Amino acid sequence: MTSEQIRQRSDLLGTQVITRNTGKRLGVISQIWVDVDRREVVAFGLRESILSGVLSSDQKTMLLDSVRQIGDVILVDDDSAIEDDVNVEAFSSLIGCEVITETGELLGKVRGFKFDAENGELTSIVIASLGLPFIPDQVVSTYELSIEEVVSSGPDRLIVFEGAEQKMMQISVGLLERMGIGKPPWERMEDEYIMPTPVSNQLGTGVRETAPAPVRTVAPARETWDDDAWEEPAARPMREPLRQRQAEPEYYEGDGGWQEAPEAPYKPQEAVYDVEYEDALEDDVWEDDDNPEPYRAPQVNIPERQRVVEYEEEDY
Known part of the structure; x- marks a missing residue:
C-alpha cells in the first residue's frame, strides 16, 4: 500500500x-x-x-x-x-464519535480518518478534543490512532484498547497547548480535582442500620494428655486439723471457797457384748434345732363390717 x-x-x-x-x-x-x-x-x-x-x-x-x-x-x-x-x-460518517478506552477513559472525538482509495479500507482515525472538522488544526491539537486499536464500536462511540493513548501520534499542536494552557483530554481527567463534601452536609445512605451481631465466646479447649509433655500436678496444701475443744474445769465449794476439782484418772471402758461370740462360734449355724419353738403368726387387726342404714324417700 x-x-x-x-x-x-x-x-x-x-x-x-x-x-x-x-x-x-x-x-x-x-x-x-x-x-x-x-x-x-x-x-x-x-x-x-x-x-x-x-x-x-x-x-x-x-x-x-x-x-x-x-x-x-x-x-x-x-x-x-x-x-x-x-x-x-x-452507515456512519464517524465524525463526532467519542473514542474511549476499555476502562472508560475518554481520549477525544473523531475529527477525520484516512482510508485506502482502492478498496476503501480504513487505516487510521484522527482524534481531537472537539470533533468539528471546520475548526483549523492550528487551534486544536490533533492525534492519529491506528484503526487496529479499535476493539468494538457502538452508537456514536469507538472503543479502543487500554493504553492506546500511548500509541497515538500527534499531528498538530493547538493554540492553547502552545501557550502551555491546554492538555490532551486523558491528561485533563487525571488533573481534575473533586472538592470534598463536609460530613455534616452529606445525606444518609438510605440503608437501615442493623444492630451488631452478638459476639460469640468460644469455650476454652480442654487439656489433653501428652506423654511427652507430662507434668506432675502441684501438691495441694495440707489443711491444719481443727483444734478440739477442751473440757471446761469443774469447781466445787470447799472450806476455802470454790476450788477446781481434780481431774479424774482415765479409765478405758470395756466393751459390753450382748452375745458371747466365742460360745456362738462353737455351734453349727446350719444344724437343725432339736426343740424348735412353734411358729406364731402375728395378729392382724381387721375392722368389723358395719351396717349402713339406707333411708327411703317418703311420699307426702
Whole structure:
C-alpha cells in the first residue's frame, strides 16, 4: 500500500465528480459514508456545491466501486454512477464519535480518518478534543490512532484498547497547548480535582442500620494428655486439723471457797457384748434345732363390717 493510495477525508471533501464519456459534472463530494462493522468506506455523498447542504437536504449517493480515478477531480464512467437505492442510514460518517478506552477513559472525538482509495479500507482515525472538522488544526491539537486499536464500536462511540493513548501520534499542536494552557483530554481527567463534601452536609445512605451481631465466646479447649509433655500436678496444701475443744474445769465449794476439782484418772471402758461370740462360734449355724419353738403368726387387726342404714324417700 503506497502513500498515493491513502487518502484523507478532508482532502476529498469539495472535490468535483466528472464523467469520462461526456465530461458532465455530477456534483462535489459533501460526505463520506463508512461501514463501521467492516471498517471501510463504501459510498460518497454528492451535492451541487459544498454549501448547498446547509440550504437543502437534497443529496445524491455514489458507491466507491464506481470511482475510476482520484486526482484533482474524481472520474467516473457515466451518469449511472449515481445510485438511487442506497440506504445511507445503515452507515456512519464517524465524525463526532467519542473514542474511549476499555476502562472508560475518554481520549477525544473523531475529527477525520484516512482510508485506502482502492478498496476503501480504513487505516487510521484522527482524534481531537472537539470533533468539528471546520475548526483549523492550528487551534486544536490533533492525534492519529491506528484503526487496529479499535476493539468494538457502538452508537456514536469507538472503543479502543487500554493504553492506546500511548500509541497515538500527534499531528498538530493547538493554540492553547502552545501557550502551555491546554492538555490532551486523558491528561485533563487525571488533573481534575473533586472538592470534598463536609460530613455534616452529606445525606444518609438510605440503608437501615442493623444492630451488631452478638459476639460469640468460644469455650476454652480442654487439656489433653501428652506423654511427652507430662507434668506432675502441684501438691495441694495440707489443711491444719481443727483444734478440739477442751473440757471446761469443774469447781466445787470447799472450806476455802470454790476450788477446781481434780481431774479424774482415765479409765478405758470395756466393751459390753450382748452375745458371747466365742460360745456362738462353737455351734453349727446350719444344724437343725432339736426343740424348735412353734411358729406364731402375728395378729392382724381387721375392722368389723358395719351396717349402713339406707333411708327411703317418703311420699307426702
